Amino acid sequence: MNTVSVQNVSMRFGDFTAVDDVSFTVADGEFVTLLGPSGCGKTTLLNVVSGFLQPSAGKIEIGGVDVTFVPPEKRDTAMCFQSYALFPHLSVAENLQFGLKQKRLPAAERKQRLNDVAEKLDLVAQLEKLPNQLSGGQQQRVALGRALTMRPSVVLFDEPLSNLDAKLRESVRLEIRKIQADYNLAAIYVTHDQGEALAMSDRILIMRNGKIEQSGTPTEIYNFPQTSFVADFIGDANILDATIIGQESEDFWRVSTEIGELLVKSDTPPIAKRLKICWRPENAQFGAGEMNSIEAPITHRAFQGNYTDLFIEMNGVAQRVQWRRSHLEDITSLSMNIRPEDIIFLEAMT
């Protein structure tokens, strides 16, 4: 069953269209991420779902009920704010119970829910403290706990990890996912961090200029980007202009590019004669191969720890190769090949 259903939602501010005819659904227990660069409309869309904004057009349903014009205080959603938005003069326990008191739940039930959430989020020792006595990670957990005590149909996350340092982010990331699964909650998560999106999501919606550019599971999005924007935004990609020369066999096409002729294996046919193609830097194969062999001088390199970024140049086009081996210091040119199945057809050239 779909917990949240967003239907043809648009949000305009004067002449500016922040969200442009977007539709998607979130199922029970599903974790959906809205991913995109700043200004792509993802936060606006989240505010429409939470009720802080009323869409210029379209409809929002939660649990099958139309809530398009229901204000946030009456909507069965709970938001985790980017800056946590904990009430600074209330203790952790009071913060966690705030929503329950608004609902006028009996004290016994409040206590039971408070204990439940405090235990799950490891906040039992912090209950009497004020928010500013907690670390960033603990504050984040209180914010999450405050949303969870409401037992909402859907939890909304507005870049909740952007204020945490990198190490902490990874652990809180796992924690959020675990608790979301424990409660079998539908979740909509907004971020601009592709790592977060890939690691946490059941499904990713990539947004650009107020529209959904592509949606799919993290592996689908990573392995089969449909546009150069998606290919570039998720992971690293070498994007080339290509012209189809001919079809070799059922799944194989020959294309001509700035770096030479390449053989491409694709289940889906190219959508135009002239189009963009891409390949991932980590998919380069060492040494000359039977096809798609490339030999080029290395222009610069960047050691990244577990791999090295090598930049090669062919016919004036820079390509990036990621090599998972050390001792690359003395080589000045690279001989490599790209397997046909590692090259992906993208959008048509305009």
Next chain:
Amino acid sequence: MKRFSLNKMLVWSLFGICVLWLVIPFTLAILWSFVDPSEPWTPDHLLPPVMSFARWEYLWEHSSLKVAMLNSYLLAPSAALLTLTLAMPTAYALGRLHFKGKEAVKLLVLLPLVVPGFVTAIFFTAILFQMGLHAWRFGAILFAHSILFLPYAIRIMSVSFEQVRQNHIDAARDLGATPFARWKVAYFPALKPGVMATLLIVFIYSIEEFAIAFIVGSPNFTTIPTLLFTNLGANFIRPNAAVISLILVVPNVVLMLFLERLLKSANPALSSGKG
């Protein structure tokens, strides 16, 4: 080393200023208020030759001091509350809403402060009497004080309203808070210091205000300052004036210390962890 001596210099000059502006006038006022009518305090004595509470008793019994105190201490808190209430809508607009020409409005609101009190008083009185408030002097002065001190209140409260964080309001709403609950949890903690400061400032200004209280109130309605000024005029008796000025000032100091403590403990709203 250099910094240390600079600090020391600043501390000593602060001390000097305190002595000059506070300790000396206060001590003199206290001493003068104790001068017994039987023997004057002449310059050849370091201390008054005979000291007693005679002046205090005399003024308490034989002047309109009691009435003046009652008037002043009813007027000042009323003016403080009324001013705060009147300032709220404008302060809210200046602090929380976005509109064109907001900066101009902010300046406009402060403009009345540049006009000298007496000038305002003289012409304001005319308006008050036209409004029919001459029959109710207390109300006229209360209204006038509220209008006069409104710029301060609006200024302080609009800064306070700016301190209210939108995401606290949003979080409260998201958790199902009614407008009143939202006010209590998101607005009030951030506004509290501003409310205290406004009440304090208007209270003190109102209790010390002379021009309007004198022009509107005279001759029947006395406040502590008007009583003080009548004791400064033709029948100037320094010991009596000393008594009245002490009565005028001491409660203010007490109140200020009290509110200062409140302010110190108040504002956790500004110390939330992040963002």
